[in-house]
Amino acid sequence: MGDFEEACARLRRTDSLFVLTGSGISQESGLPTFRGVNGLWRTHRVEELASPQGFARDPVLVWTWYNERRAAHRDVQPNAGHVAIAQLEERYADFTLATQNVDSLHLRAGSKNVLELHGHLREARCDRCGARRPLEGALQPDEIGHTCGGRFRPDIVWFGEPLPENIWARAAAAAARAEVVLVVGTSGVVEPAASLATRAPRREAFVIEVNPEETAITPRADAILRGPAATVLPRLYETVAGRGVSCGPT
């Protein structure tokens, strides 16, 4: 049996699926990945933009970057890969999607049980009192200060910061109980998120990787589906749902 067929068979047989996604799933929507050729980290200095120290140094610069990213997220649409994951969710009694992405595209595609490990850009949060405000347009420099004396920051996890405890606990528990783990579009180099696909799953859990390239997850993968998510995932879903062509090599 080839990897694609075996992945289909396992997905058909189980009630319990955990999905981990990274920026690669949004690549075909038109958003850059972090470490790719035109990746976000190649064109920006991370420590200036995605760290508490960077924000303390220059909050306006940090907000300019996040305002731009938010505008980019709003201008794109979920792709067939996001949609296939939302469709898969309907099939499982126990389904959890943990995403490292802050672009909200899974929610816009209709996914319901979504854990946003690194936060999101729908709200800003006061760095002193925790008050929140929705982000509609760009947050202007004169809106950064909060009345409590704190500053509004993007509601995302920066380098050196822990993941939100409650979200992490739910993701780790879901990864540990799943029979099948589907990992899509992540290089698997950022912890602790990557451990949801490597260390958290039980030894007998079946791990499927969807990614055009080899990654840090690949050694743990039982089925490796090399290809772009917006092509591979719809095919996988259609086949699992019994509507596609029969399982064949990818």
Ligand code: OAD
């Ligand atoms: P990376 O840029 O590290 O990895 C993107 C992955 O997507 C690579 O493995 C690519 O091969 C793959 N990829 C590219 N195009 C794809 C496609 N069409 N379909 C499927 N896969 C594709 O991005 P992440 O793994 O998401 O954290 O990075 C993880 C974290 O690092 C991010 O959440 C961010 C960053 O630091 C924070 O900001 C806290």
